[in-house]
Amino acid sequence: MSEQEQNPVKGKLYGVGLGPGDPSLMTLRAVEVIAEADVVAYHSARHGRSIARSIAAKHLRSDHVEEPLVYPVTTETTDHPGGYQGAMEEFYEASAARLAAHLDAGRTVAVLAEGDPLFYGSYMHMHKRLADRYEAEVVPGVTSVSAAAARLGTPLVEGEEVLTILPGTLPEEELTARLAATDSAVVMKLGRTFPAVRGAMEASGRLAEARYVERATMEGERTGLLADTDPDSVPYFAVAVVPSRVGNPGSVPSGPGEVVVVGTGPAGPLWLTPETRRALADAEVLVGYTTYLDRVPVKPGQVRHGSDNKVESERAEFALDLARRGKRVAGVSGG
Amino acid sequence: MSEQEQNPVKGKLYGVGLGPGDPSLMTLRAVEVIAEADVVAYHSARHGRSIARSIAAKHLRSDHVEEPLVYPVTTETTDHPGGYQGAMEEFYEASAARLAAHLDAGRTVAVLAEGDPLFYGSYMHMHKRLADRYEAEVVPGVTSVSAAAARLGTPLVEGEEVLTILPGTLPEEELTARLAATDSAVVMKLGRTFPAVRGAMEASGRLAEARYVERATMEGERTGLLADTDPDSVPYFAVAVVPSRVGNPGSVPSGPGEVVVVGTGPAGPLWLTPETRRALADAEVLVGYTTYLDRVPVKPGQVRHGSDNKVESERAEFALDLARRGKRVAGVSGG
Structure with missing residues (x-):
């Protein structure tokens, strides 16, 4: 040897x-x-x-x-x-x-x-x-996530946005909470999990934005709206995509103006509920005490009006006036 | 013509x-x-x-x-x-x-x-x-996310884990909340945001797991522990990676056993705080009423003991006994 x-x-x-x-x-x-x-x-x-x-x-x-x-x-x-x-x-x-x-x-x-x-x-x-x-x-x-976005031809995540990748096998309530709290999302491993994923999209208010992609870049590829997808036709090799919200005006509710007052909670952003995150994401204008506003992530296209903490009534009047003119306003407060 | x-x-x-x-x-x-x-x-x-x-x-x-x-x-x-x-x-x-x-x-x-x-x-x-x-x-x-994991040679996300992709430009409190609430994470766009990202890793209890990758697959590539990285040396083309927790025992605290009682809150997983998510992720054993346990995502390697809602004292005794034997136990309760 x-x-x-x-x-x-x-x-x-x-x-x-x-x-x-x-x-x-x-x-x-x-x-x-x-x-x-x-x-x-x-x-x-x-x-x-x-x-x-x-x-x-x-x-x-x-x-x-x-x-x-x-x-x-x-x-x-x-x-x-x-x-x-x-x-x-x-x-x-x-x-x-x-x-x-x-x-x-x-x-x-x-x-x-x-x-x-x-x-x-x-x-x-x-x-x-x-x-x-x-x-x-x-x-x-190259992941199926990038492939799905490419085949949809839609930006997945931009600027200051957060992208969450989720397995569809999570409990439906958990999926709902995660979808409500993120900007963009991709849910992997559909198939038998599809009804729960669809339910979570609906409960989190994301169903209208959600897209469906099956076998991206492969033979038998299929893309469409998640809401239109027949649950019985969904294989494991399919994903759900909630694309970027930036410059995607269809993704936020339209209609008359409104003011939502958003409490940031005792621990600030740490304890924001999904509902709070959603209201902040959907707003066109944020109004509030500068110290609290600075804790809210900047979204492109969203206008911020900060002021000091001594002008609360002026701030409320200003917010209501914006809403009257058709804007969706979030008043950001501490506590 | x-x-x-x-x-x-x-x-x-x-x-x-x-x-x-x-x-x-x-x-x-x-x-x-x-x-x-x-x-x-x-x-x-x-x-x-x-x-x-x-x-x-x-x-x-x-x-x-x-x-x-x-x-x-x-x-x-x-x-x-x-x-x-x-x-x-x-x-x-x-x-x-x-x-x-x-x-x-x-x-x-x-x-x-x-x-x-x-x-x-x-x-x-x-x-x-x-x-x-x-x-x-x-x-x-191929994204810089996949490249970073490849150069670290560490799984990024597995099984039922959630992966969150975050821009480092988010406010530090927001980063903290997001890092505490996810399994794996990648923070993009470091550079001047590095001190805030490091602070958020520390505040969310993820610093020990966090890795640093600069110019993955390019000339001048550098990898290491995030905790060891000199903030003044970090360029924009660097990312922070919190890898998969599955089969990565270094990522959870070791030491004597303990029992943490975890309240799932009035809305179940929808309103879990980052601290709660963290306690659930770190536990080796989950003990609780089956209905509540079913709402908690399954983690590989984590043992679940479900029982009906009439045996609360037996359950407490059982949990304490496990902790005495060195296990980290989370008691999952409603409310």
């Missing part, structure tokens, strides 16, 4: 983001890493094909060693003594051991990952089990 | 995501669109180079018509009568008019965009002004 065979150099692990589905949305780096890999691994469903493999298909060669990592369970029940969690844990351990054997033999392993490997992806389970023992590199990819 | 010259076919507008900085993180589609474009437009600072142009440089040809869109202001003051907002508005209008002239003449225009075009990008201003009159297509790109 040569010295090299006794102490072989270990192989390198790559988590390769493939993007949302259209093979042309792979990065140059993803193509390069696959070309240089000895082993190409990918997750696949038990009775189905691997979406990851199909995205990268054009770049696979006959001399690539392929390692399909076949999920033992998807949504069906399992007779594993540890239940779903136990079956998955065992599967990840076994998969990592298979990849480790290649790495120990000095082979470069590319694990294909739909979208971005570290964003709700299966690659993470391999990374956690192997990256402490082997050299590992993650090639980031 | 031929008929075609009298009624020329209008050109097509592309917003082309270039990814986070490393030219190899451009997508195949981005390269293809640039190759087919007649005009390549990109934003650039008044006294500096265009980062977008430098990412795509290898794909630009001498027969490309280049349209640099030079910002009239960056952070300095302006003597425009409309101030910063007025100067920018005028700039976007003038830029759109220049691109429209090319499109009217039948030229294909590719607007280069760092990262993803619809994610806090400048391309959006062109899209809003032109996409209603011309055919437009957005090529999504």
Whole structure:
């Protein structure tokens, strides 16, 4: 045995983001890493094909060693003594051991990952089990979030806006609270969660803005209003998008002017309720004591009238006058 | 004049995501669109180079018509009568008019965009002004968020976790509230906002988990703990990352067991305070009346003991016993 065979150099692990589905949305780096890999691994469903493999298909060669990592369970029940969690844990351990054997033999392993490997992806389970023992590199990819916004042709998030990414599997009340409290949002993992997501959009007042995107950039792509989507037709590979509010006047209520008095609570913005955040986001004009106004995030297009804390009646009169002229005014107060 | 010259076919507008900085993180589609474009437009600072142009440089040809869109202001003051907002508005209008002239003449225009075009990008201003009159297509790109997680080699968001993307320009109290209420987070646009972001990380109890990434995938890249970062050294092109908590035991306090009693408030999850969310996220075991427990999002690795509403004293005893054995227990109650 040569010295090299006794102490072989270990192989390198790559988590390769493939993007949302259209093979042309792979990065140059993803193509390069696959070309240089000895082993190409990918997750696949038990009775189905691997979406990851199909995205990268054009770049696979006959001399690539392929390692399909076949999920033992998807949504069906399992007779594993540890239940779903136990079956998955065992599967990840076994998969990592298979990849480790290649790495120990000095082979470069590319694990294909739909979208971005570290964003709700299966690659993470391999990374956690192997990256402490082997050299590992993650090639980031285009997420389904970016793909959905691109196919809708609508800005996702701008300027001072907050974007919240939510799994549709959260309880409906939690989804409602999160949707009410954010500017933009994307809800992942629809399918069976769709009725709860739709309910949360409605309860949080976001349904009119919400869009629906299925299989963005892939065959069978579908986009539309979430409100018009038939719940029975929604697969897991669909997302709900609440786009940017900036320059999107359809997203705020129109109608006669109004004054909403908004209490910022004993802890200021820390304890703002979703209803308060909503009222602040919907207002065209903010009126209040400068100290409190400064605690409210600046929104493009929103006018702020700050004054000191000695002119309360003038401020109220001013706010009412603006409302009479058709403006939606929020009076910001402490307490 | 031929008929075609009298009624020329209008050109097509592309917003082309270039990814986070490393030219190899451009997508195949981005390269293809640039190759087919007649005009390549990109934003650039008044006294500096265009980062977008430098990412795509290898794909630009001498027969490309280049349209640099030079910002009239960056952070300095302006003597425009409309101030910063007025100067920018005028700039976007003038830029759109220049691109429209090319499109009217039948030229294909590719607007280069760092990262993803619809994610806090400048391309959006062109899209809003032109996409209603011309055919437009957005090529999504890898965001700096995905790049930062890749360079840290740490999962960004998993399973049932919520990811919040925040601009560092928000008020510090607002940042604190948002950071306390989310699982994972990325704070964009650091630079001068860094002290406030650091303060918010500390106040929300997230500082120990927070990572710092500067110029991910670009020359001069720097990564580390946010807590160790010198505030004076932070440029605008840096982000703060609070990674996934799943399988990241360093992210929750260790020490002796404890019982925290968590009130879900009159409106359930809708009105949870950041402190409540934090206590629920940090707990190893949740104990409570099943109806209330079902309203709390499931976290991997967290054990739930639900019971009916008639066994309150048994429940309390059970929770205290777990805490005595070193567990962090949250007792979930209504009201």
